[in-house]
Amino acid sequence: MSSTEIVLLVFGALLFLALGSFCCVIIDRLPKPLDEPNELGELWDTRPWGEVFGGNSRCSDCGEPVKFYDNIPVLSWLVLRGKCRGCGQRIPAFHPIVELLCPVLFLLCVWSLGWGWQLLPVLWLIPVGVTISAIDLRTLMVPTRIVWPAFAVSVLLTVAAAGLLGEWRWLITAAVGLAVFAGPLFLLWFALPAGMGFGDVRLAVLLGWTLGFYAGQRPIAGAFLAVLCLGASAMIGILVGVIALGARGRKAKVPFGPALFMGTLLCILLAQPILQPFGV
Numbered sequence: 116m117s118s119t120e121i122v123l124l125v126f127g128a129l130l131f132l133a134l135g136s137f138c139c140v141i142i143d144r145l146p147k148p149l150d151e152p153n154e155l156g157e158l159w160d161t162r163p164w165g166e167v168f169g170g171n172s173r174c175s176d177c178g179e180p181v182k183f184y185d186n187i188p189v190l191s192w193l194v195l196r197g198k199c200r201g202c203g204q205r206i207p208a209f210h211p212i213v214e215l216l217c218p219v220l221f222l223l224c225v226w227s228l229g230w231g232w233q234l235l236p237v238l239w240l241i242p243v244g245v246t247i248s249a250i251d252l253r254t255l256m257v258p259t260r261i262v263w264p265a266f267a268v269s270v271l272l273t274v275a276a277a278g279l280l281g282e283w284r285w286l287i288t289a290a291v292g293l294a295v296f297a298g299p300l301f302l303l304w305f306a307l308p309a310g311m312g313f314g315d316v317r318l319a320v321l322l323g324w325t326l327g328f329y330a331g332q333r334p335i336a337g338a339f340l341a342v343l344c345l346g347a348s349a350m351i352g353i354l355v356g357v358i359a360l361g362a363r364g365r366k367a368k369v370p371f372g373p374a375l376f377m378g379t380l381l382c383i384l385l386a387q388p389i390l391q392p393f394g395v
């Protein structure tokens with residue numbers, strides 16, 4: 116590894132540590148609990164972005180502003196033992212987990228895909244996927260406010276990466292990945308709307324595009340990878356489901372977003388070794 120690469124690696128890990136903090140603010144503030152279920156039976160709404168980012172960081176309980184030295188990712192949570200300095204209210208454990216997960220996933224992506232423009236779209240999926248997964252685990256919703264703008268950015272990044280690499284065909288594979296990944300979920304939602312939320316279909320549109328991009332030149336490879344990814348996500352989903360049912364009781368609804376994100380990331384990171392032996 117060259118010294119430039121080491122500097123980039125350290126800089127990137129620190130950047131993603133800070134991004135993790137930023138994700139926590141969104142996970143904390145974007146979902147807005149409703150006093151009673153709305154007409155769709157949902158218990159949560161989302162706040163507009165202005166409200167999410169308005170003002171300094173504050174304790175969500177006592178409103179005490181968070182001092183800069185209490186705002187250091189992971190470390191502050193450990194020093195404060197997960198409690199607000201002002202009122203002693205518990206700071207949820209997802210804070211240090213999310214803050215740590217972002218740089219760890221960053222390092223995994225660099226390790227697996229190497230430096231280059233091809234990294235851009237998957238790096239973008241890290242904060243987006245982690246935030247959506249955490250919100251889905253907390254509230255069982257996949258917020259439109261995140262998914263569609265994130266999808267627009269994903270498309271821009273893949274177009275930029277394809278242009279810089281001179282690999283325009285990857286975009287066709289991306290479209291195939293989207294169709295094969297999101298299509299079956301759309302049909303499932305259409306046939307059994309009670310079984311799955313439309314939020315998961317939206318999320319699959321976002322994830323499927325980037326997944327397909329990493330299958331490379333041949334559209335058939337994108338379709339193949341998307342089918343494998345559906346299988347992997349379903350298996351992870353069953354695992355998450357068993358844990359969720361254990362923790363929340365038998366009638367609990369199961370969030371599928373985290374499984375879709377984990378399955379996609381796994382398939383992107385392993386795309387080359389997965390596709391090679393099949394010759395697709």
Ligand SMILES: [Zn+2]
Pocket residue numbers: 174175176177178179199200201202203204
């Ligand atoms: Zn407080």
